[in-house]
Amino acid sequence: MGMTLAEKILAAHCNRRQVQPGELVNVRVDLVLANDITAPLAIKEFGRVGVDRVFDPKRVVLVADHFAPAKDIPSAGQIKMMRDFARAQSTLFFDGGEGIEHVLLPEQGLVVPGDVAIGADSHTCTYGALGAFATGMGSTDIACAMATGDIWMKVPPSIKLVYRGQLRPWVGGKDLILHTIGRIGVDGALYAAMEFTGQAVAALSLEGRFTMANMAIEAGAKAGLFAVDRTALTYVKGRAQRPYTVYSSSADARYQAVEEFDASAIEPQVALPHIPSNSVPVSQARGMPIDQVVIGSCTNGRLEDLVTAGRLMAGRKVHEKVRCIVIPGSRQVYLEALRQGLVQAFVESGAAVSTPTCGPCLGGYMGVLAEGERCLSTTNRNFVGRMGSPKSEVCLAGPAVAAASAVLGRIASPEELEA
Amino acid sequence: MKLKGRVHLYGANVDTDAIIPARYLNTSDPAELAKHCLEDFDPAFVGRVQPGDSIVATSNFGCGSSREHAPVAIKACGVGVVVAGSFARIFYRNAINIGLPILECLPAAQEAQPGDTIEADLASGEITNVTQGRTYHAQPYPEFMLELVRAGGLVEYTRRRLAGQGRR
Numbered sequence: 001m002g003m004t005l006a007e008k009i010l011a012a013h014c015n016r017r018q019v020q021p022g023e024l025v026n027v028r029v030d031l032v033l034a035n036d037i038t039a040p041l042a043i044k045e046f047g048r049v050g051v052d053r054v055f056d057p058k059r060v061v062l063v064a065d066h067f068a069p070a071k072d073i074p075s076a077g078q079i080k081m082m083r084d085f086a087r088a089q090s091t092l093f094f095d096g097g098e099g100i101e102h103v104l105l106p107e108q109g110l111v112v113p114g115d116v117a118i119g120a121d122s123h124t125c126t127y128g129a130l131g132a133f134a135t136g137m138g139s140t141d142i143a144c145a146m147a148t149g150d151i152w153m154k155v156p157p158s159i160k161l162v163y164r165g166q167l168r169p170w171v172g173g174k175d176l177i178l179h180t181i182g183r184i185g186v187d188g189a190l191y192a193a194m195e196f197t198g199q200a201v202a203a204l205s206l207e208g209r210f211t212m213a214n215m216a217i218e219a220g221a222k223a224g225l226f227a228v229d230r231t232a233l234t235y236v237k238g239r240a241q242r243p244y245t246v247y248s249s250s251a252d253a254r255y256q257a258v259e260e261f262d263a264s265a266i267e268p269q270v271a272l273p274h275i276p277s278n279s280v281p282v283s284q285a286r287g288m289p290i291d292q293v294v295i296g297s298c299t300n301g302r303l304e305d306l307v308t309a310g311r312l313m314a315g316r317k318v319h320e321k322v323r324c325i326v327i328p329g330s331r332q333v334y335l336e337a338l339r340q341g342l343v344q345a346f347v348e349s350g351a352a353v354s355t356p357t358c359g360p361c362l363g364g365y366m367g368v369l370a371e372g373e374r375c376l377s378t379t380n381r382n383f384v385g386r387m388g389s390p391k392s393e394v395c396l397a398g399p400a401v402a403a404a405s406a407v408l409g410r411i412a413s414p415e416e417l418e419a
Numbered sequence: 420m421k422l423k424g425r426v427h428l429y430g431a432n433v434d435t436d437a438i439i440p441a442r443y444l445n446t447s448d449p450a451e452l453a454k455h456c457l458e459d460f461d462p463a464f465v466g467r468v469q470p471g472d473s474i475v476a477t478s479n480f481g482c483g484s485s486r487e488h489a490p491v492a493i494k495a496c497g498v499g500v501v502v503a504g505s506f507a508r509i510f511y512r513n514a515i516n517i518g519l520p521i522l523e524c525l526p527a528a529q530e531a532q533p534g535d536t537i538e539a540d541l542a543s544g545e546i547t548n549v550t551q552g553r554t555y556h557a558q559p560y561p562e563f564m565l566e567l568v569r570a571g572g573l574v575e576y577t578r579r580r581l582a583g584q585g586r587r
Contacts, residue, residue, distance in 0.1 A: 024563050041447045041487055050578045067445060074445035122485040122509055138487035138513035144577040152563065186432055187479040191508050220479060222508055275432060362441035362484070381483060383436040390440075390459035 002250025004158040005225050006193035009133040009247050013116045021157035021256070028150050029059070030132075030242075031111050033119030035101055035358075036064040036075065038139045039082040042120055045143035053089065055149030060091040061101075061110060066358045068096030071365040097355040099330030102126040102214060102298035106206075107330055109239030113228045113246050118142065118151055123298050123380065125216045129209035130236065131228035131246060133193075136217060156193045156222045157256035158249075163198035165264030170414040172308070173208030174300060174378065174398030176200070176261070177215040178269035182279035184259065190220035192256060195249065200263030201226065206235040207304040211398075214299045215380050218276040270376070270411060271396035274384045282401050282413045290395070292375040293324040293406040294387075296354075297361045300378035300399050301329025303336050309403035310342040312417055318350035319409025325367045327354045351406070363388045376405045420541045422499035422520065423549070424471035427464060428533040433476050435483035435510070439492045452488050453495035470497035473539070475531045478503065481510025487517060494519040500539045502546060502557070504528045515564060516573040522546060522557035541568075 003011065003018065011019045013027035032054075034042045039062050046054075054060045062082045070076035079096065086093035094104055102123050105111045115132040117124060120142040127134035137151070145151045163176060181188070194216045201209065209226050216224025226232070228246045236244065267281035295301075295309050306328060318324040326346045328334035334356060337343050346353050360367030361379040369375055369388030374395065377387065382394035397405070400414040407417060437460035439452055446452065457464040474480075474493065480503035481489060490513045493501065501514065504525035514521045520541050527546045531537065535550040544557040560568065570576035 024561060037441075037444045038485065038487070041491075044447070045574050048574045048578070049581065051581060072445060078445060078447075120485055120487075122483065124485075136485040136509055138485050138490075138509060138516060140487060140516040140573050141512060144573050148577060148581065154561075186482055187505065187507075190479065190505060217509075220482065220507060362436070362444075364441060381434075381436070383434045383483060385440055385459040386436050 001254065002252035004253040004255065005131065005195060005227060005247055005249045006133055006158050006223060007155060009114060009116060010153065010155055019155045021155050023155045024152060025155060026150050026152050027116050029118050029145050030115040031059050031061065031117040032142055032145045033061045033063065033101060033105065033117065033121065033124060034139065034142050035066050035121055036068050036079045036082060037066045038120030038142065040078045041139035042143040042146065043081060043085045045140045046146055049144060049147040051147045054091060054146045057090040058092065060146055061105065062086045062091055063094045063101040063104060064096045065100045065356070066362065067364050068357060069355065070096065099356045100298045100301055100358055103301050103329030103333065106130060106210065107239065107332055109241040112236060112240045112242055112244035113232065114244050118145055122217045123214050125221065125224050126210050126214040126298060128213035128216065128223050128225040129206055130232060131226060133223055133225065135223050156191055158193045158195050159189050160195050160197060160255045160258045162258065162260045163200035163263040164260065165200055165262050167200050167203065167263055168267065170268050170400040171266055172398050173204055173211035175266055175269040176263065177212040178271050178276065178279040178396060179266050181215065181219050181277045184219055186218060186275055186277045187220040189216065192221055194219065194221045194224040196224065196226050202229060205304055206231060207302040210302065211299055218380060268398060268401045268413060270401060271382055273382055273393040273395065276382060276396060282411065285395065285411045286413060288411040289374065290322060290376045290405060290410060291373040292367060292369065293322060293402050294360050294367055294375060294377040294379060295399055295402050296327025296329060297358065297379040298329065299380045301327055301333065303333050305378065305399040306333065306337050306342050309399040310345050312400060312403035312414055313349045313407060314345035316349055316407045318406045321409045322406055324351040324406040325354060325360060326351045328356055330356050360387055362386065376402055376411060378402050421538055422471060423536065423538040424473050424499050425469065426473050426475045426531050426533060426535045426537055427468065428531055429474065429476040431478045432482055433460065433480050435481060435486050435489040438481065438489040439486065444486060444488055447488060449491050449495035452492035456492040456496045465496065468496050468498065471499040472497065473537050474498055474501045475528050476503045477528050478505045480506050482507035485509045487513045490514040490517055490519040502527055502539065515567055518572045524555050524557040527555035
C-alpha cells in the first residue's frame with residue numbers, strides 16, 4: 001500500500017520500508033533546534049543525560065530570538081547560557097537580531113527537503129513547506145535528541161487539504177490557513193499531518209507556503225507538509241547546506257480525511273479574539289477599532305510579506321490613532337527590504353521598524369499591549385493575554401489586511417485603499 | 420500509584436499562554452513558574468490549589484506553544500494529575516517527559532463538577548469520582564510510554580539507553 005509524504009519521510013528515517021499511522025518508531029533527526037526560551041531548560045536536562053557532547057554540532061541550532069536582543073536581565077542570563085553552551089559544544093548559534101528561527105533556518109539552507117527536523121518551538125512545523133517532516137516538541141525531548149540524534153514518534157495519520165481554483169487579489173497563505181482553521185477547528189488536525197495540495201497552493205511562493213505550514217500547529221497538527229515542486233527546488237537551490245531527498249505521496253496513499261476548498265471564494269481573513277479558529281472574511285470585521293498593528297513574526301516576517309505591506313503603505317501615513325510595528329524576520333530580509341526602499345517607506349509612513357525578534361507576538365517586548373487595547377497582527381496566536389494584558393485583544397490577519405488597517409486606523413480590506 | 424484530590428474544572432482549548440503567560444518565561448525555575456500558573460485565566464487558582472488536586476478539562480488541553488514551562492508550572496503547584504478528553508500533542512509529550520501524570524478520558528472530564536474529589540490510579544487508568552460515586556477507564560498508555568514513566572521520565576530512559584550503548 002502506498003504511503004503519504006509524511007509516512008515516507010519517517011520510514012526512511014527509521015530504515016523501514018513501510019510505516020503505518022499509530023506505529024511508534026524511533027527516527028533519526030537531521031536537525032535539532034531550540035530558542036532562548038526553550039534552550040535553557042534543554043541545556044539543563046542535557047546535563048543530566050550523561051553525555052559530554054551533542055550528537056553532531058552541525059545539526060544542533062540554537063537561536064536567540066524570542067526575548068532577544070535581551071529584553072531584561074533574566075532574559076540576558078538565558079541567552080548567555082545558550083551562547084556559552086553553543087560555544088562549548090561548537091553548535092550553530094544565531095544571536096539576537098540575526099533572525100527569527102523559522103525564517104532563518106530555511107533561508108540559510110539548514111533544513112532541506114526530506115529532513116526530519118525537530119525543534120523546541122511549536123512553529124517548527126514551518127519547514128513542512130520544504131517537503132520536510134518538521135515538528136515542535138518540548139525542551140526535554142530536544143535535550144535527549146541533542147544527545148542521541150534520534151527521537152521517538154508516533155506515525156501520524158495524514159489529512160489532505162485540497163485548495164482548488166485561483167486566489168483572489170490580496171489573498172495569500174495566511175488567509176488560506178486562517179480560513180482552514182476556521183473550518184476544521186483548533187483541534188481539527190490533532191496529532192495528524194496536514195498535507196496541503198491543489199492548484200491554489202501550487203501557485204503560492206515558498207513564503208506563502210511557510211506561512212501555511214507554520215500554522216498547522218494552530219489546528220493541533222503534528223506537521224504541515226507540501227510536496228516539493230519546481231518552486232521549492234528553486235528556493236532550495238543555492239541555499240541547501242546538505243544533500244536532500246525529495247519524497248512525494250503515492251497515488252494510493254491513505255488519508256484520515258480529505259478537505260476540499262474553493263480557494264477562489266476565499267476573501268482575506270481576520271481571526272477575531274481569542275482563538276485562531278475564530279476567522280471571518282475581512283468584510284465581516286471591517287471597521288473594528290484598533291490601537292496597534294504588528295507586521296512580522298515567523299508566520300509573516302518574510303520579504304514577500306513586507307513587499308505586500310509596502311505596496312499599501314508606501315506614500316501613505318499610518319493612522320494617527322494607530323501605532324504600527326514592522327519586524328523583518330531575518331537580517332537578510334531586513335537588508336533586502338532596505339535595498340528595495342521598503343524600510344524607508346515604512347519609516348516615512350510613521351511605522352516603527354525593529355530588528356528581527358519574536359518580541360510582541362508572545363507579549364515579550366517591542367509592542368506589548370495595555371489593558372483595553374486591540375492589536376491587529378500578522379502573528380499566529382490570539383489567545384487571551386498573548387500580546388500583553390489579559391484584558392487586551394488580538395486579531396490575526398495577513399500582511400495586506402494589516403497594512404490597510406494601519407493606514408485606515410481600523411480593520412480594513414486592502415481594496416478599500418485601492419478604491 | 421493512586422492520586423486523590425479535588426477537581427479544578429475547565430473547558431476546551433486551555434492554551435499554554437493561559438497556563439503560563441510568556442512574560443514569565445524569562446525563568447525556568449519551577450517554584451517561580453508555579454506562582455503564576457493559570458494567572459490570567461483563573462487568577463484564584465494558585466490560592467485555591469492544594470497538593471494532590473486534579474485539573475480536569477474537556478478537550479485539547481495545553482494547545483499552543485511547546486513551552487515545557489506549562490506542565491512544569493502545573494506540577495510545581497502540587498497538581499497530582501490532569502484528566503482531559505484530549506491533550507494537545509506537545510503538551511502530552513512534555514507532561515510524560517517531566518513526570519506530570521495525565522490521563523485521557525472524556526466522560527470523566529464531562530461529568531466532573533468543580534470541587535468533586537477524584538481518585539486516579541495511574542497503573543490501571545481507573546478514575547473514580549468519589550463525590551459522584553462513578554468510575555471511568557482512561558485510555559491506557561502505550562507500552563513504550565509506560566516504559567518511559569517506569570524509568571522516571573525521558574532523561575533517565577535515555578541515560579540508561581546510552582549507557583547500554585557504551586556512550587557514557
